[in-house]
Amino acid sequence: MTSMTHIVAFGGIVLLGAMSPGPDFAVVVRRSAISGRGHGMAAAVGIAVGVSAWVVAAATGIAALMAASAAAFTVVKVVGAGYLLYLGVRSLRVALGGGGALELDTAAAVRRGPWAAFAEGLLTNVLNPKAALFFVALVPQFVSSGAGVGETLVLSAVALAGTVAWFLLVAGIVGTLRKVFARPGVRRAVDGLTGAALIGLGIRLATVTRP
Template sequence: MTSLPQIAGFGTIVLLGAMSPGPDFAVVVRRSAASGRLYGMAAATGVAVGVFVWVVAAATGIAALLATSAMAFTVVKVVGAAYLLYLGARALRSALRSGGELKLDLPDPGRRNAWAAFAEGLFTNVLNPKAALFFVALMPQFVSSGSSVGETLVLSLIALAGTVAWFMVVANVVGTLRKVFARPAVRRVVDGLTGAALIALGVKLAAATRP
């Protein structure tokens, strides 16, 4: 039976993992700055659901298959790296494109609903095999082979809640400062830095090998 100290320890580790800089953080920040608080929160929810998926996958052994199968790892790695490079290139294109001030009551062109932002956050996390490796290493310390479905569900929900709480804070802070981010010069800097970061993370992921 998973004890309360174990649950607290698991939640703390997952929260610290969510707070570490990475593609999830970059996507939530850019979506909040570009499209507003609602869209940033949608992206944050997508990231959290991705974490939930990996926790369940790790607990059921699916993520372990990804960690041990060179082909599965490579496929997810290549697709994930390509997606990050695509997001980075799009951000850089936005930074280089001249234009007027961003209107605060409209989302980015082509991103007219929160589902698109949610999908962006979800795919950024789910297509990252490093997330699978993280939870494959973490879950055995908290879930034994005899653990019940209920215990796995509790840990999955803890991971979901901790991740969404952190990224909701990020989305709301950035969304509150959106008038600053909406200035053309600031927007270009944010897009440029985010694009460069996503491309760097995509290249790093493409070069990653299984431990």
């Protein structure tokens, strides 16, 4: 059984990975800045669920099979890169169009916004083959030979908790500055910067090769 020391170390490494700049961070910041804290938190939960799923996939060998298969790796890479490019282009179009109106107070946003934000966070994470490579390299170091379902679920829960805690903090901080982001000029800047970042990350993802 994985020791408490191993669990803490695993959680720390996953947390450091979540804190590194990337598409997950860009999505949470944009959602929080443009649509409000609740939407940013929904995106954060979606990302955390994706991370938890990758842990399970790595522990059960599914992620390793995907990383080893050229066809599967390429499909996930192309779809993931295309999704990031889609998000980036959409953000840039909003920025060039003068900045979108805040969505948080509209009836449509109340009905669809949080779920859309959750799905955006989830897809951004699960369509990233770099996440598969990360967890394929990490998880076997913390899962003992012949590990059972309970051990896998513990690591999955630790990864989920650490990731969601970090991104909820990011969403909370950005969300408290909502009045600042409500200014049209600031909204355009946020959309433009995150759009450019997502496009850059999408292009970079498209060039990733298997080790």
